[in-house]
Amino acid sequence: MPSLLSLLLLPTSAVASTLLVSHFEGTLYTLTLSDTSSLSVTGQVSTGGGMPSWLTLDSEAKKLYVTDEAWFGTTKLSTYAVAADGSLTKEAETPTPGGELHSCLYGGDDGKGFIAAAQYNGGAVINYKLPLSPAASTPIQHLKFTMSSPGPRPDRQDAPHIHSTFTDPTSRFLLSGDLGADVIRIFSIDPASGKLTECPAAATARGDGPRHGAFWGPADSADSDVTVLFTVNELGNSVTAWDVKYPADGGCLTLAKKKTIGTLPSGKTPPSGSKAAEVRVRDNFVYATNRFDKSFGQNEDSIALYEIDPATGDFEFVEITSAFASFPRTFEINGDGTLVAVGGQTSSNVAIIERNVTTGRLGGRLANVAVGRPGAEMNEDGLSAVIWNE
Numbered sequence: 001m002p003s004l005l006s007l008l009l010l011p012t013s014a015v016a017s018t019l020l021v022s023h024f025e026g027t028l029y030t031l032t033l034s035d036t037s038s039l040s041v042t043g044q045v046s047t048g049g050g051m052p053s054w055l056t057l058d059s060e061a062k063k064l065y066v067t068d069e070a071w072f073g074t075t076k077l078s079t080y081a082v083a084a085d086g087s088l089t090k091e092a093e094t095p096t097p098g099g100e101l102h103s104c105l106y107g108g109d110d111g112k113g114f115i116a117a118a119q120y121n122g123g124a125v126i127n128y129k130l131p132l133s134p135a136a137s138t139p140i141q142h143l144k145f146t147m148s149s150p151g152p153r154p155d156r157q158d159a160p161h162i163h164s165t166f167t168d169p170t171s172r173f174l175l176s177g178d179l180g181a182d183v184i185r186i187f188s189i190d191p192a193s194g195k196l197t198e199c200p201a202a203a204t205a206r207g208d209g210p211r212h213g214a215f216w217g218p219a220d221s222a223d224s225d226v227t228v229l230f231t232v233n234e235l236g237n238s239v240t241a242w243d244v245k246y247p248a249d250g251g252c253l254t255l256a257k258k259k260t261i262g263t264l265p266s267g268k269t270p271p272s273g274s275k276a277a278e279v280r281v282r283d284n285f286v287y288a289t290n291r292f293d294k295s296f297g298q299n300e301d302s303i304a305l306y307e308i309d310p311a312t313g314d315f316e317f318v319e320i321t322s323a324f325a326s327f328p329r330t331f332e333i334n335g336d337g338t339l340v341a342v343g344g345q346t347s348s349n350v351a352i353i354e355r356n357v358t359t360g361r362l363g364g365r366l367a368n369v370a371v372g373r374p375g376a377e378m379n380e381d382g383l384s385a386v387i388w389n390e
């Protein structure tokens, strides 16, 4: 993490930034942001079928990994080369079981030797060696989970539903939010083979339905040596902080639940159908998106802001602000922390919101663009992901 001083010394560049977008209709888009105020679609490429659901970027190698959430027909994991202008060229594609969502790179010498993807419908984690073989890659593992009886939300918790894969700050462990089973699954990584070995999982509160997670630790605060995991609960519409511990004997990472806070101001009940989605941590701030809370009008859901105590890692709710999007499935803060790109799934737009690097507060909408076919309320269509191409 660069120091504040080095950030202040960075020249303010007037050059355009690019963003990459996936759309469930089967298209990837390149967007160009000029002067932080003008956002336009400057490229598009068809994925040739499927439902692209998530984007993972290797920003050094300029490789984009695209998962496919379709659970019918031919489903695939694809690699695209990213050119300087953000345009995309497919390099490799491997057939997959389908239903892949969130993915992450891990292992190898540089943390990018392998890719793991979450399978929601299949209740599994699947992993592949990189680079993908141009024809078909064989998965290293296909770890499927079971549970003996449905959870407290039987409509969503009939079976394990793995929603994410992400690594811890030491890169020795991979974690997964299991929305169906109400656990954070933990795996130790063999960096050479990419093999994942299951560790004891950490239980959330019943009915939380954990989705994604983001870490905060010594890299974010010079005043603390604690590491905290923040997970967002899609069913509970809340964020949970966990104490992260590494046993001295080199055993498994463990999580101890500290605190859970709702993603809406206290006293405000999430409207029926609300589903918290994405969580991000930057410096001493946590952000989580609300989908379908309609806090800023019929077509404007919200982003919750929490502040982290830099000495203890404790956190408190601050406020919600407009996401300038309907059903904001994804959002990402840019490298210098001044802008947030929000992807509205149902509204199928990307909004650029200003962010104050000192206070963490999100402000007004600086730019906006409609991308592809708008989604229908509560349908698995519309815009699936947006990331900065940095």
Ligand SMILES: *[C@@H]1O[C@H](CO)[C@@H](O)[C@H](O)[C@H]1NC(C)=O
Pocket (backbone or CB within 6 Å): 356, 357, 358, 359
């Ligand atoms: C960030 O917020 C602080 C405190 O309100 C304010 O003084 C500063 O001008 C803000 N920075 C920007 C870039 O708006």
